[in-house]
Amino acid sequence: MISHLTLGTNNLELAIKYYDQLLKLFGAKQIAKTDQVVFYAFADSSTKFAITKPYDGHVATSGNGTMLALKAPNEQLVNEAYNLAINLGSECEGQPGPRDNGAYTAAYFRDLDGNKLVVFYRPDK
Template sequence: MIGYTTLGTNDLPRAAAFYDELFAVLGIKRMMDFGRGYAWGTGMDKPGFAVMKPYDEQPATAGNGTMVALALDSEEKVQALHAKALALGAQDEGAPGPRGGGFYAAYFRDLDGNKLNAFCVKAA
């Protein structure tokens, strides 16, 4: 159902460097440059992720209650992505671990304060 997500940034070069390195852990590369932002993904027909300066030219803010969840296929990838995010300066919002019902997740905030979750679901 999700086509892509977009998060705002007040420092596009810093955000782009953060996500270039973060998504490199998953083998995902930047696929679009649209002037005021960038997008990453595995193909134009797959869900994507973008960061950009807000269209209204007002400061970007992290939404209270807003979170982007990144679906991964293993606990090891969840752990690796979380560790890389923290190494790049992200704030820990919940260490990798089981959350019940086969749901394994880790939480962090990027350099602009946006909350992200990396998760996988293990078959019962």
């Protein structure tokens, strides 16, 4: 079982403003905060999400091939989350639309530190 996922940031306060707004769409709330890290919890999951300034004091960097996936309950939330992310300063990595011959709908973007995220909706079969 995964306890939590962590992404690095070089500006924790700016990242908190970004993720507070984005993750609110998914029902997430801050559950712990220090001057180094903030943790979010989701209503229907035991897995947490954290953003942190690197503890080693070096610059936070995004991982090539690293991506955080947020599961949406419908296509409308995929669009809403993508539009909000772009309005908050995200870089587009793939506009909302069907993927894998229509098997699911997804939108890809990078947060303010360059971390890649996807919001997706896959209908239950």
